[in-house]
Amino acid sequence: METAIKENLNHPGELEKLYRSDKKRFEQSFFAIYPDIAALPTADFWKARLTYDDQHDAKWKVDRKEIFYLVVSCLLAALLIKIPQWFGFDPEVNAFYMKNAGIIVFLGLSTYVFLTKSRLDLRDLIISLSVYVLSALYVNLLPAGEKSDSIILTYIHLPLFLWCLYGVIFIDFDLKERSKRIDYLKYNGDLAILTLLILIGGGVLTAVTIGLFSAIDLHIENFYMENIAIIGLVASPIVATYIIRNYPAIADKLAPIIARIFSPLVLITLLVYLIFMIVTGKDPYNDRDFLLVFNLMLLGVMAIVVFSVAGITTHKKQRFNEWTLFILSLLTLTIDLVALSAIIYRVGEFGFTPNRTAVLGSNLLILAHLVLITIDLFKVVWKANEMKIVEQTIARYLPLYAAWTLLVTFFFPVIFGWR
Secondary structure, eight states: OHHHHHHTTTOHHHHHHHHHHOHHHHHHHHHHHHHHHTTSHHHHHHHHHHHHHHHHTTTOOOOHHHHHHHHHHHHHHHHHHTHHHHHTOOTTTTTHHHHHHHHHHHHHHHHHHHHTOSSOOHHHHHHHHHHHHHHHHHHHHSOOOTTOHHHHHHHHHHHHHHHHHHHHHHTTTOOSOHHHHHHHHHHHHHHHHHHHHHHHHHHHHHHHHHHHHHHTTOOOHHHHIIIIIHHHHHHHHHHHHHHHHHOHHHHHHHHHHHHHHHHHHHHHHHHHHHHHHHHHTOOTTTOHHHHHHHHHHHHHHHHHHHHHHHHHTTSSOOHHHHHHHHHHHHHHHHHHHHHHHHHHHHHHHHOOOHHHHHHHHHHHHHHHHHHHHHHHHHHHHHHOOOTHHHHHHHHHHHHHHHHHHHHHHHHHHHHHTTO
């Protein structure tokens, strides 16, 4: 959206179309890039127009229709998460939540996005619903997979595949516009922060409620957790999405601040960790559990790099943050090379298995992506290029991750069997 606004500043008609297609996202994107376009008369006009609208919305008037859509989406997620109770079976026996948690959460989010679209495309709806239905049938008809690595990998990667599907729905199936992919990443950063805040608030409310009832000798722990807490858990991302869409001024300030605070902290922690790893003599070549932790750390740091880049591209040059991200990307690249060499060593020693193949493939993907990101960050810090080039590199690469999750989810059980 931000790129589209910049490209059409001299085309009033196109700007109006962008505004009417998604007013909330237009306003959010406009004010994000306003410092860069403030000198233009068009920018002053739109600022006055949007500010005037904001002044009239100062009372935070609630859109009843959107509240209704929010309630419907939350109810759908609640009904699905309660299926074991409705049909009277133990969810732990057939790993119901492990199989279906991703489907339930992303179907609820997708429902909310579809309901709130200004124009509903029936083809997009049919495609999305078909993928969700087929995914649910597929994962629930797989043989019991407690001892099957390929099936466990399916359980892990299906939510990642559905995250990609939800992203396509979120950007309105516009696969050509890369700026929308970055909008989706920014939204995910905001979503993670707001959902966590909602869950913290819900956790405090749960503790207070159970404590108050216990004080009068009413023990409602089981009832509360099974009927309220679990529903709140799956509904919280939908509520967070409602806040992001309707009150962008709240969400816009969170992600950049979090990125500026945590990126340096992660960098320091990572440096200290690597130093102590060398001092203690731990290595991922001969310790399988340590290699697993090493790879989880790699994924976490990679996510921080990507979301931090997405969080600061809309702001003015921030040399400290740019250098922090560059050094962090170099360290992450080093970690990935060590992890990759350890995986290749283990594959050479013990052969290919579903787990080793999945980890090897994901590390190769991340390695290539990190190299491209690091090169672009080098250009940013040394040649004063815009952070937008890093943003474009991230956006171009996202379909490869989607293809990988599709491969692991639906083809690994076929390739490796049910072992």
